[in-house]
Amino acid sequence: xxxxxxxxxGMVARxxxxxxxxxxxxxxGLVIAAALVSLFWTPYSAIExxxxxxxxxxxxxxxxxxxxxxxxxxxxxxVGARNSIVVGVVAVAIGCSIGTALGLLAAAxxxxxxxxxxxxxxxxxxxxxxxxxxxxxxLLGPGTINSILAIGIFNVPVFARLARGAASTIxxxxxxxxxxxxxxxxxxxxVEHVLPNILSIVIVQATIAFALAILAEAGLSYLGLGTQPPxxxxxxxxxxxxxxxxxxxxLAVFPGLAIAVAVLGLxxxxxxxxxxxDPRLARKx
Amino acid sequence: xxxxxxxxxxxxxxxxxxxxxxxxxxxxxxxxDPAQVMLGVDAExxxxxxxxxxxxxxRPPVERYLAWIAGLATGDLGISYTYSVPVSELIAExxxxxxxxxxxxxxxxVAIALxxxxxxxxxxxxxxxxxxxxxxxxxxxxPNFWFAxxxxxxxxxxxxxxxxxxxxxxxxxxxxxxxxxxLPAISLAIVQAAILARVTRSAVLEVLREDFVRTxxxxxxxxxxxxxxxxxxxxxxxxxxxxxxxxANLLTGTIIIENVFYLPGVGRLVFQAISQxxxxxxxxxxxxxxxxxxxxxxxVDVLYAVIDPRLRTQR
Numbered sequence: 001x002x003x004x005x006x007x008x009x010g011m012v013a014r015x016x017x018x019x020x021x022x023x024x025x026x027x028x029g030l031v032i033a034a035a036l037v038s039l040f041w042t043p044y045s046a047i048e049x050x051x052x053x054x055x056x057x058x059x060x061x062x063x064x065x066x067x068x069x070x071x072x073x074x075x076x077x078x079v080g081a082r083n084s085i086v087v088g089v090v091a092v093a094i095g096c097s098i099g100t101a102l103g104l105l106a107a108a109x110x111x112x113x114x115x116x117x118x119x120x121x122x123x124x125x126x127x128x129x130x131x132x133x134x135x136x137x138x139l140l141g142p143g144t145i146n147s148i149l150a151i152g153i154f155n156v157p158v159f160a161r162l163a164r165g166a167a168s169t170i171x172x173x174x175x176x177x178x179x180x181x182x183x184x185x186x187x188x189x190x191v192e193h194v195l196p197n198i199l200s201i202v203i204v205q206a207t208i209a210f211a212l213a214i215l216a217e218a219g220l221s222y223l224g225l226g227t228q229p230p231x232x233x234x235x236x237x238x239x240x241x242x243x244x245x246x247x248x249x250x251l252a253v254f255p256g257l258a259i260a261v262a263v264l265g266l267x268x269x270x271x272x273x274x275x276x277x278d279p280r281l282a283r284k285x
Numbered sequence: 286x287x288x289x290x291x292x293x294x295x296x297x298x299x300x301x302x303x304x305x306x307x308x309x310x311x312x313x314x315x316x317x318d319p320a321q322v323m324l325g326v327d328a329e330x331x332x333x334x335x336x337x338x339x340x341x342x343x344r345p346p347v348e349r350y351l352a353w354i355a356g357l358a359t360g361d362l363g364i365s366y367t368y369s370v371p372v373s374e375l376i377a378e379x380x381x382x383x384x385x386x387x388x389x390x391x392x393x394x395v396a397i398a399l400x401x402x403x404x405x406x407x408x409x410x411x412x413x414x415x416x417x418x419x420x421x422x423x424x425x426x427x428p429n430f431w432f433a434x435x436x437x438x439x440x441x442x443x444x445x446x447x448x449x450x451x452x453x454x455x456x457x458x459x460x461x462x463x464x465x466x467x468l469p470a471i472s473l474a475i476v477q478a479a480i481l482a483r484v485t486r487s488a489v490l491e492v493l494r495e496d497f498v499r500t501x502x503x504x505x506x507x508x509x510x511x512x513x514x515x516x517x518x519x520x521x522x523x524x525x526x527x528x529x530x531x532x533a534n535l536l537t538g539t540i541i542i543e544n545v546f547y548l549p550g551v552g553r554l555v556f557q558a559i560s561q562x563x564x565x566x567x568x569x570x571x572x573x574x575x576x577x578x579x580x581x582x583x584x585v586d587v588l589y590a591v592i593d594p595r596l597r598t599q600r
Contacts (some may be wrong), residue, residue, distance in 0.1 A: 017482040122296070126304045127580065128537040136310045137559055138322075138567050219541050220426050223556060229406075235428075242434055242545070245449070249438050256431035265427035 014276065016029045027265025028272025031258075035081040044072035050219040055248045064254040067237070068244055073251065076232035083144070083233045084262060087226075088213040091148045095155020097205050102156070103163025105195060107171055108186045117164065121157035129154040130223075137225050147226040153214045161241045162205050166198040200277040202232045207270035211263045218259050234259050290591055296565045297583045304575045305357065311351050312568045317340070323366055336366075340565070357572065368565045375554060375566065376573065382452060383543070383550035383588025386466050386473070387535045393474035394481055394531065399524075401478070409490060417482055424479020429538055431471035433545040450547035454535060463571060467544045473538050477531045484527045488520040495519070505524055529585030533578040540574075 001069035016022045038046070044062075051071035058065045064073035106117035127135075140146060170176065179189050220226035221235030229236065234255045241251035262272065316322045320337040337343055340363075341352070356362055362372035403446055405417035441449040447468055453461045492498065501511040540552030547553070551570060558566035 002381050033544050040313060040486065093382070117297070122582075123300050125533075126300060126579045127307075128578065129531060130537045130540055131571055134555060135308065135541075138312055138564060139316055144521060185438055208559065219430060222428075223541060223544060225559075235430075236435060238431055242437075245434070245438060245442055252431075252438055253287060254435045256428065256434070259431065260423075260426045260429050263428075267422065267425060275432050285577075 006024040006174060011276070014216075017273070018272050018276060020268045021276060024268030024270070024272050026263050027261050028269050029260045029265075031081050031265060032085065034078045035085050038075075038078035038082055042072075042075035042078050044075045046071060046075040046232050055244065056114065057248070058250055065239060065248065065250050067251060068248075071232075071238075073254055077234070077254060080232045080237065080258065081235045081262070083107065083227050083231060084214045084217055084259075087148050087151070087217045089146060091151035091213045092209045093146070094152030094157060094208055095209065096159050098152075099159025100163040100198075100202055102160040104190050104198075105166030106160070106164045107192050107194070110176045114164070117160055118185065123162045123194060124153065124157040127153070133220050133225050142225045142228060143229045144231075147217050147220045150220065151216050154214070154216070155209050158209065159202065159205065159265050163202060166201050169196050170194045170197045180212065204270055204274045204277065207266055207273060210268065211266035214262050214266070259271075287362045290587065292317040293586055297579060300579050301576055302354075304579065305354060305572050306350070308355060308568055308572045308575070309346075310509050311569070313349065314343075314346055314565050318565075323564055325562070340366075342398070351454075351570075357366075361567045363565050365558075365563055365566050367558070367561045367566070368451060372426075372569045373568055376551060376570065379549060379551045379554045381455065382466075382548055383536075383539050383552065386469055386543075386548070386550060387539055389463075389466060389470040390473035390477070390535050390538075391528075391532055393470060394526060395528065397474065397478035398432075398481030398485055401482040402524075403512070403517075404490035404495065405486040405488060406484070407508070414486075417486060421479045421483040423485060424476050424482075427476065429476045430541045430545050433469065435474055435541055450545070452548045465546075465548075469539075469542045469548060472545070473542055477534060478536075481524065481527055485520070485524050487548050488523045489516055492516045492519045517594070522589060523589055523591065525585060528576055529582055529588075536574055536577055536581075538560045 016025070039233050042235035044050075048065075048071070052070060053062075054068050054070040056062055056066040056070075062072050062074065064077065067076070068070055087234055106114040129150045132153050135147060136149055141172060167190075176189060179193055184192070190220045193251075217226055217233070218235035218238070221233040222239045224236070224239065226235060237255040238252060241248070241255065244251055313319055316335070318337070319329065319342060320333045320342055324333055324336060335587050341349060344352075353363075355508065361371050362376070364370065365372050365375055368375060379596040396543065401417045403422070405414040407499060437447075437449050441447045447509050452465050455462050457512065489512075493512075498511055498515060502508070506514065542548075543552035544556055551574070553569040555567060555574075558564075
């Protein structure tokens, strides 16, 4: 610990001096805060209908206005943040854990196992999230689980390739040779030496994948394949907004802004993390 | 080169077969009885039985799969259950919208991205570079369908320059048809261009640092000459990779964008087929889009080998 302290300012201080990371952290924090607060408080109910106050433009009472059912847009966006975060986190967790495990396996075993994992990755790339979602909808009907599965499946090959590439370079290093000479098996070397060394790259990718998952979830719920009413979701809100484009154009603005803020925040956070973890990359860009 | 192509072609066929098998399993075997799914749970058993016989679902799955694959290879995709016309006809009349839309969007993407990427790289660290980078970050963060809605809000609702959606058909004349594809193509292109511009910028910057560029400059070439003669070709490899992936993104992006603009393309077809539970159409369109994605990736790999001869001997 004392060695790290002598290096100058701590990791946290250094992180917040990094512009991308700081802006990304603030934007992401905003979205997470909105989701957390919505668990116990929203200005109005995001679900109950209040038709008498429908389609009100933004005002002090309803900062983002109300929709065609009189629901407060700000409250819906707060609850929608929760939905986006849950779908994103679970989908990325699925893709990241299965994908990284496959990539580690491929790098450790080489030969036909590696070939099989890579061919499987190539093949999964043929099914972008939206195609998987269409098939899953045809099978199980639309819903939140649908988007989680579709986005999760889409992420498996992404992480498998990343982990295999990174793990292969680690396997070529001298300290792995030393570990093998010490009699450690493939599984133990993978867990004790390879995984810790590729973890930072995986975390950076997970941040970016989280941003992409939020975009994909919005697209799926825009099409009606994702989260179903009455639960608010940002994509669904934009779909509703399109119906009332002539009467209430403001409806199309705020849910889109929410998506953009969340995705921008996570992307900047990911870029910042990458630079902080590997300063050599930062100088190259 | 011949061996590389042959090997890559073998992988292509294998991937296509695997993809068709997955689509078949998910849409025809896993649902149990597709006829029941298509008609709903309240359907009369006799109606379900009739449809099952009509679609040939009483045959064993292996036989059905082989018949389907043979049909795919010969262009006979079966009869749509809701439209009662051959699926191949349905898809063909929708493709004349989707393919031009994707191509126009791709052309816009490449033009914008190469322009901005080269500009940013040759103005590295200056305000223009920062502007391109900011555009890149924003473009990636904005969902294309939201951008599409904003375009409709401004150009159709506010200014009234374009209709808010729909397609007059190519028979109404090239110009009106192109006009109705303009906003959809822009909304597809901007996001992809933002990503590609960043890739182009960093690829060009990377190559600019190489020794051979310094040699070219020392030989007396101007910065611009070196850029066009030596840097661009070498920077193209990562750019082409991303372009291949992006064409796949554009194809699936059309599914959403066609729905935003109510364009009768393949994306809208598959979406309508889901809500009508027309599994025949869903199955054929999904496998078609997956096949297009796989074939585009194959072409990208072949293109690499053309751009970079070193890759031909590897693997």
